[in-house]
Amino acid sequence: MFEMTKELVKILGIDLGRLRLEWISSAEGTRFAEVAREFTEELKSLGPFTLKKAA
Amino acid sequence: MSQEFSPKIITFACNWCAYSAADLAGVSRFQYPPTMRIIRVMCSGRINPNFVLKAFQGGADGVLVAG
Amino acid sequence: MITFKLNGKDVQAEEGEFILQVADKYGAGIPTLCHHKALEPAGMCRLCTVELFDGRRTRFVTACNYPIWAGMEVNTDSEAVHQVRRLIVELLFARCPDVPVIKELAAGYNIEEPRFKKKDDDCILCGLCVRICEKMGNSAITLTGRGVDIKVDTPFHEQTDICMACGACASVCPTGHIKLEDITKHVVKPIPSEYDMGLKGRKPIYVPYAQAIPNKPAIDRSKCVHFKTGGCKICTEFCGVNAIDHSQEDETVELNVGAIILAPGFQPFNPKQYETYGYSAYPNVVTSMEFERILSATGPYQGHLQRPSDGEAPDKIAWLQCVGSRDINRCDHSYCSSVCCMYAIKEAVIAKEHAEHDLDAAVFFMDIRTYGKDFERYYNRAKNEQGVRFIRSRIHSISEDSDTHDLILQYADEEGTLNEEVFEMVVLSVGLETPKALVEMAHGMEIELDEDAFVRTGTFTPVETSKKGVYVCGAFQEPKDIPYSVMEASAAACDAKAILSSARGSLVKDKAYPKEIDVSSQKPRIGVFVCNCGTNIGGIVDVPQVAEYTRSLPGVTYVEENLFTCSQDTQDNMKEIIEHEGLNRVIVAACTPRTHEALFQETLRDAGLNKYLFEMANIRNQCSWVHSKEKEEATDKSKDLIRMAVARAQLIQPLPQPTISVDKKALVIGGGISGMTSTLGLADQGFHTYLIEESDRLGGNAINLIETWRGDRIADSLKEMVLKTEEHPLIEVHTKSTIKDATGFVGNFETTISHEGADTTFKHGAVVIAVGAREHKPTEYLYGENDSVLTSLELDKALKNEDKKVTNGKNTVFVQCVGSRDSERPYCSKVCCTHSIKSALELKEMNPDMDIYILYRDIRTYGQREELYREARRQGVIFIRYSLDRKPEVEQEGSVLSVIIRDYILGRDIRIEADLIVLASAIVPRDNESLARLYKLPLNEDGFFMEAHAKLRPVEFATEGIFLAGIAHYPKPIEESIAQAKAAASRASVVLSKEQLTVEGAVSHVNEIMCRGCGKCVEACPFNAIELVEKEDDKSAAYVQEALCKGCGSCAVACPTGAASIFHFDDQEVLAMVEAALN
Structure with missing residues (x-):
């Protein structure tokens, strides 16, 4: 299902870097915080998202 | 002072896995940027592509699906 | 309540409070060096000076010890205040020019050089240390001398016996004048954390570990100063809810019970006592338990692989097997500890995954014992794919390079050649043993132990101790891994339940709820309770602001703030408010639904609301705790989370929780030792049981076996077992019978057997699969x-x-x-x-x-x-x-x-x-395919039945109501088969002992009109809860068996027409939250 979502996101011209799938187990509090930090940094470098830009 | 861009992230988190991990991050006081808004679902298999598109349409800068 | 003006605004506080306290509460921080929340204020450092207008004139007072009174006007931030503070800072700076905290203050007031003569002191004479020492109950120090000679000192400049070197003075000293190293002659070491194997410190008041139950702090009486001097008790002043009671004593509680189960576990072998392992001498030799903590995300290094001596990431790690096991030379243990090969491989694999560079992991072993289910595959993968090295060897010695703290291993390989290799870290795979205290406990209880100090049990009675009514499980019986410990635990429960069956349910109290209010025609009236969680939330998130904002949200008719929303008095209050305000949706903005949802749902039910009319916003774990430096953002995020919860609350609907009846009979398939054991276990608990056997006699593979490894004659025990099975009034044995058809679900199965061409159908509530295997x-x-x-x-x-x-x-x-x-x-x-x-x-x-x-x-x-x-x-x-x-x-x-x-x-x-x-x-599985298909059960790659969870649910299938025992699961000896079979009976009786099963309301459902019968949802369902049912018009439609549905929602995603959806988490609800989040 995630693959399909990715496909759709791609078709719409949205940068795939804006969609992320992570497997985080219930014991991985550190991992969760890490993902939040990383993803935020990545999105900062991608800049704000607008649909216009995508189209 | 110029305001630094702070992205908006919608996170879909599985109740049993990532949502608990977020709870644990809290209990452990791990700090992370206040950019995420978590939506709890019972299983990451619940996440419909439509949800993700809706998030982008609504102006999210990123979507995290966390199982 | 006293009202006065603080920086021009009206504020309220209790009589007896001081200005500083109130200002803190209202976010007007006042600087101070000598104030401590738990101590009487002394006004020593004068830094907290504020301006006070009493109606006639303005003067300066120290905020920390000036009590508030009605009508006063206080300014904490005026030009005049700063002028005074600047002077105070300048004086302090002149006295202590090199103390960082003072330098920082001076810099804040742009003081580069004081106008006064500089000294080189580092004590500001605030007396905080003296006051805290007194509070500790000691008074070992005081301010001595007069005038300019005044200083903090001990009597006669000597450290007295009164000083316990508790370090309180050092910990509060604002300037670093007092150092713990000066007080004690010993090396200062933190209290070693038991959970982190001493790799990390802990406090005298501590939560033992993150998942501790109850998750509450405990006080270590042997370390807490209060229990030494009677003083301190500072913790009570910080605890907002008066939860700390130092007068609590150990209690002796007497319980009257009919059975006892011993599950006290083991202790890891301590290699400290033997020089050969180098454990005491070399910092980079650790035990496997310590290594587990090193790998753990909650461990001493947050899961980063590093070695203790220098914190460097090791490139080469060796595991030494059989430390404390399989060896009688050095007074270790002769037995094999059963679990170490597998955990060492696991640690090696995980270490390789964690390592940022290519890690060389080598396991030094005598025999690799990966005998458990799927263990051999794991071993092969570690060896062939992940590149873990396995070296069959005997270790000769470990020595250390004292410069690098690397370790030199000398070992003899299989040919007898002596080799040497250097590792950066060595992990000792320590064995399992019974601690002394348990040996004493066993003696006290008159329970027989064997020569290795494990509880003596029999092959056919694997969880029975020598004392009637006392059962044992886990590593106290023999070293064993998690799945077999779990099996034995359930087996012990099975035996206990058999002797207690007449008392079952006699202490159960049924709770009555009021009739549910019909809210279907009502507009949403949402009540929101915002929790401060003491200061956990309120200390970061501006709760009053959040509450004010919440009042403006659509559908919200009531909002209140609580100190602790989860407290009992708030529950009583909440119930009243729901009734009084006519609320029909309730939101609690507090912590996580994973721990607290059930509690609040219970309150809703008490107030006559359906439990699904509840929602939570997790503003503690997701806001205050993780954004504690960003108060404003945490407050904004809290508002967002509540807005999302309100958006969803508009849409949530009451859901029924249907009940289904339970057919209190069981059916066991397979008449070998496992099948008979399960059957007897169920029948002894009072459940009518059908035992179905394919051949013409009971006994299975055991018929051909002579003796167990412990020397019991199998034939005798088997004969006895067959006799008991055949004569039990609640057991119906059907030999020469096969399973022809099976339908239904938990509590309500129907199985058809075929016996010499004739079919019979049985109704039953649970199934045990014990079909065995063959040579x-x-x-x-x-x-x-x-x-x-x-x-x-x-x-x-x-x-x-x-x-x-x-x-x-x-x-x-x-x-x-x-x-x-x-x-x-x-x-x-x-x-x-x-x-x-x-x-x-x-x-x-x-x-x-x-x-x-x-x-x-x-x-x-x-x-x-x-x-x-x-x-x-x-x-x-x-x-x-x-x-x-x-x-x-x-x-x-x-x-x-x-x-x-x-x-x-x-x-x-x-x-x-x-x-x-x-x-x-080899032991090979039978042809299990048809049986697996009938009951919709999974088989593993080798053809054995696959349990719900390899470690934690070893006798259950993912499909509820169906259980597994014996070598149909995996090859195992008789004692383990019996334990598993008893466990299966125990788990099955959990289902059978219920009159009714309550079905979760948050399940999926299929709109029959929209369904075109494509079967996508049937494929997507991981729980076999959906089937296609023929309709009259020759078409078929999907039908959800609610009893089997876990509400995961996979079907709703798979459904191409939107016919399948899920109650309580439907698309609209999720989309409403998405929309609200971005609003």
Whole structure:
């Protein structure tokens, strides 16, 4: 299902870097915080998202 | 002072896995940027592509699906 | 309440409070150096000076010790205040020019050089240390001298006995004038955290570990100052809810019980006592338990792989197996600890995953014992794919390079050559042992222990102790891993339930709820309770602001703030408010629904609301705790989360929780030892049970076995078991019967059996699958071509008949792993090593002159079976190892049979003439496919049935109401089969003992009109909860069996027409939250 979502996101011209799938187990509090930090940094470098830009 | 861009992230988190991990991050006081808004679902298999598109349409800068 | 003006705004506070306290509460921070919340304010440093207008004139007062009064006006931030503070800072700066905190203050007021004469002191004479020392109950220090000579000191400048070096003075000293190192002659070390194996410190008041139950702090009386001096109790002043009670004493509670289950566990072997391991001397030698903590995300290094000596990431790690196990030379233990091979492999694999560079992981071992289900595959993967090195060896010594703290291992390999290799870290795979305290407890309870200090049990009574009514499970019985501990735990419960069956349910109290209010025609009236969680939330998030904002949200009719929303008085209050305000949706903005949803839902039910009319916003775990430096953002995020919750609350609907009846009968498939044990376990608890056996008699594989490894005669116990089964009034045995059809779900199964062409259908609430397995028929080593080549079971049969051909031979050769651990069957059959050694010993007893050879790959006599292995070697049984790429060969010349094998120690091939060759043949699953299909059960790659969870649910299937026991699950010896079978009976009785099962309301459902019967949802459902049902018009539609549905929602995603959806988490609800989040 995630693959399909990715496909759709791609078709719409949205940068795939804006969609992320992570497997985080219930014991991985550190991992969760890490993902939040990383993803935020990545999105900062991608800049704000607008649909216009995508189209 | 110029305001630094702070992205908006919608996170879909599985109740049993990532949502608990977020709870644990809290209990452990791990700090992370206040950019995420978590939506709890019972299983990451619940996440419909439509949800993700809706998030982008609504102006999210990123979507995290966390199982 | 007193009202006064603070910086121009009206504020309220209790009488007796000081300005500083109130200002803090209202976010007007006042600087101070000498204030401590738990101490009487002293106004010593004067830094907290504020401006006070009393109606007539303005003056300066110290905020920390000036009590508030009605009508006063206080300014904390005026120009005049800052002028005064600047002067105070300048004076302090002149006195202590090198103290960082003072320098910082000076910099804040742009003071580069003080106008006064500089001294080089570092004490500001605030007296905080003196006050805290007094608070500790000690008064070991005071301010001595007069005028300019005043200073903090001890009597006669000597440290007295009164000083306990508790360090309180050092910890509060604002300038660093007092240092803990100066107070104590000892090296200052934190209290070692038990959970982190001493790799990390903890406080005297602490939560033992993150998942502790109850998750509450405890006070370590042996460390807490209060229990030494009667003073301190500072914690009580910080605790917002008065939860700390130092007067609590240990209590002796007497319970009247009918059965006792012992599950006290083990302690890891302590290698400290033996110099050879270098554990005490070398920092980079750690135990496997310490290494577990090092790898853990919650561990001392947050999961980063680093070594203790210097915090560097190691590039080479060695694991040494059998530390404290399989060794009688150094007063360690003779038994095998059963779990270490597997955990060492796991640690090596995870370490390699964690390492940022390529990690060289090497395991030094004697035999690798990966005998559990899917363990061999894990071992193979570690070796072949992940590149873990496995070195068959004996360790000679460990020494350390004192410069680098690297470790030098000397070891002898299989050929006997001495080798040396340097590692950056060494992990000792320590064994399991019974702690002394448990030995004493067992003596006190008059429970018999064996020579290894484990509880003595019988093969056929694996969880019964020597004392009636007392049961044991887990590693206190014998070292064992999680799945078998879990099985035994349920088995012990099964035995206990059998003797207590007459008392079942007698202490249960039913709770009555008011009738549910029908809210279907009402508009949403949402009540929001915003929790401060003491200061956990309120200390960061601006709760009043959040509450104010919440009042503006659509549908919200009531908002209140609570100190603790979860407290009992708030529950009572909430119930009243729901009734009084006519609320029909409730939101609690507090912590996580994972721990608190059930509590609040209970309150809703008490107030007559359906429990699904509830929602939570997790503003603690997701806001205040994780954004504690960003108060504003945390407050904004809290508002967002509440707005999302309100958006969803508009849409949530009450849901019914239907109940289904339970047919209190069980059906067990398979009449071997496991099947009979499950059947008896259920019948002894009072449940009518059908036992279905394919053959014409009960007994299964055990019919062919002679003795267990402990020497019990199997035939006698088996006979007794069959008799008991056949005569039990609640058991119905059906032999020569097969399963023809099965339908239904938990509590309501229907199974049709076929007996000599006639069909019978039984209704029952639970099923146990115990169909067993069979011996592999070898296709090698001249099996089937020469009469002197037998399988293990055939040997047993021959021994039973005292066949002279078998007992009179001169040479007997056993070949291990025939059909096991190869590419076709990459699993270990678990029982064969023990079985062959046991048979070898029996042959030796019958014919002491016989030469016996056992050709093996790894000897896997796990646990106390190791004693048999030792005994066999003592009796001269010769063990020769072979590897898979050089298997033994069997040749026949005329009537002479011989085995050719490579001897690794001699380094050449040897030929053994054999009168008898015994093949330790694999245990292979039966053809389980049709049964699996009927009950919709999964099989693993090898064809064995697959349990719900390999570790935690080893006797249950993912499908509720169906259970698993015996070697249909995986090869295992009798005692383990019996434990698992009792466990299956125990788990099944949990279902059967209920009158009704309550079905979760948050399940999926299919709109029949929209469904086109494509079956996508059936495929997507991981719980087999959906099936296609034929409709009248020849079409079919999906139908959800609510009893099986777990509400995961996979079907709703898979459905192409939108017919499948899920209650309580439907698309609209989720989309509403998305929208609200971005609003």
